[in-house]
Amino acid sequence: MDKSEKTEVVLLACGSFNPITNMHLRLFELAKDYLNGTGKYRVIKGIISPVGDAYKKKGLIPAHHRIIMAELATKSSNWVEVDTWESLQKEWTETVKVLRHHQEKLEAGSCDHKQNSPVPERPGRKRKWVEQRQDSSQKKSLDPKAKGVPQVKLLCGADFLESFGVPNLWKSEDITRIVADYGLICVTRDGSDAQRFIYESDVLWRHQSNIHLVNEWINNDISSTKIRRALRRGQSIRYLVPDLVQEYIEKHDLYSSESEDRNVGVVLAPLQRNAAQAKS
C-alpha cells in the first residue's frame, strides 16, 4: 500500500501517571501494533501527558517527579515521549483542550512540512520532528486536514472510557468533541464491557467508527494504586515498572502514607468546575 494513503497518527495518553508503570507503556505498544495492523494508519509518535497538580487527585505527588519518572520510563523508547505542556498549566486543563493543543501543534508544524515523510523509527534516538520543522517560512499546506497532517488520537484504558459515565466528571460537549474530532483508542481486557458501554451511549454510538477497541490478552493489572500500596507496605515493585523508575522512587522516597493523604477532602478539579458551571 502506498505510504501516503495511510493516515498518520499520534497517540496521546493523558492521566496521572502516579507513577508510570509497565502497563501504561504497554498501552502504547498494543495500540500502535493494532493501528498499524489495520493498514489504514501509521503511528508515528506517542505522547505521555501527565496531569497537572491542580487536578487535586488524592495521593497525587508533584508533577515534576511524575514527569521525570515518565521520562526515565521512555528513555528506551524511540517513539514515545513525555510532554509537559499540560502539567505546566496553572489551572487544570480539560482533556479535549490538551488534544486540541497537540493537534494544533502538529498542524503548525506541517505547514512547513514537505512531502518527506516523518522519520522511520531509529532505535535509540528520539526526534521531535515537529519542532525541527518549525521555522519562519510562510509556506502553507493546501489544506490542514489533508491526509498529510498527522491526527492526534486519545489513547486510554477501559476505565477511562467508562469514566465518561461519572456525573460531572466530563462535559458532554467535550466527550462529543473527543470522539468526533479526534478519536479514541481504548485498550481493554474485556472488550464486551466496553462495547456495551459504547452501545448504551448515543454520542459514542454515533462516532463508533472513531473508537477503536484493542484487546489486551494478558491480564496485566499493574495499576498505579497497587504500586503505591505495595511501596507503602515495603513490597517490591521490581519488574512492574521500568528499573530506572523504581530506582528513582526509592532514591526520593516518593510514596508513603503521607503522600497518599495529599488532597484528602479536596474536590477533584473537574467535579468542582463542572458543578460550579452547572450552577451558574
Added chain:
Amino acid sequence: MKSRIPVVLLACGSFNPITNMHLRLFEVARDHLHQTGMYQVTQGIISPVNDDYGKKDLVASHHRVAMAQLALQTSDWIRVDPWESEQPQWMETVTVLRHHHSQLLRSPPPMEGPDPGQAPSAPTAAPQLKLLCGADVLRTFQTPNLWKDAHIQEIVEKFGLVCVSRVGHDPKGYVLDSPILRKYQHNIHLAREPVQNEISATYVRRALSQGQSVKYLLPDPVIAYIRDHGLYTKDSSWQGTGTARGKGKAS
C-alpha cells in the same frame, strides 16, 4: 537480633523466554518469606530445563540461559545456573534440588569470615533450598504420571515449596486436596502476587511470531537478543535448536 533461617529460592522451568513475570515470582516470594519474620532470602536461582524435556517450541537451552543472564544483569540476588540444562538428559526436579542443595552446603557460609579450618559458629543455620513456582505448577502435582509421589514428598518434606498465586488457580485447594501436601503444608508457603501480572511466555512467543511488540513484558536486553538471533519467528520453531544433540525434533 533473632536469627532468621537463610533461604535460597530455586525456580525450574522452560523460561522460553524468560519474562518479567518470572522475575516477579522471585520478588513476591522473597517479600512473603521476609514477612513471616522467620526467613532471610539470600539467593535466587533460575534453572532452565534441559532441551531433552521435549516441550513444544522449546528453543535451545544455550539461548534460554543467555536470555536469563541478560534479564538478571541488573539483579543483585538472582542468578542463572545452567547445570540442569547441560546434563546429558532431562532430569527430575528433585534431582536438581538435591544437586543445588549439596552445592549450597559445600560453599562457605556467607555471613562470616572465619578461617576455613575453624568450625562455623552456631547461629548461622544451613541455608534451606526451596522450590519456587507458580500455582499452575502446584496443580500439575495432580496430573497422573507427571510427578512421582515419592518426589513430591521429598520436595515438600526435605526442601519446601514457595508457590506464587495465579489467576484461575486455587493453591490452597490443591494443597488440601492432596494427602502428601496436606501433611507438609507447614512447608508450603502460598504467596499472593498483589499486582495481577499474567505475562505468559506462550503469549510472548505468539506475539513475537506475529511481529507484535513485547516491549515492557520482558527486559529490553532479552528482546534485543531474541531479535538478534531470530528466535520465536513464525518459522523458527525448529531453527532455535541450534545444538546438534542427535535427536531429531519434529516441531
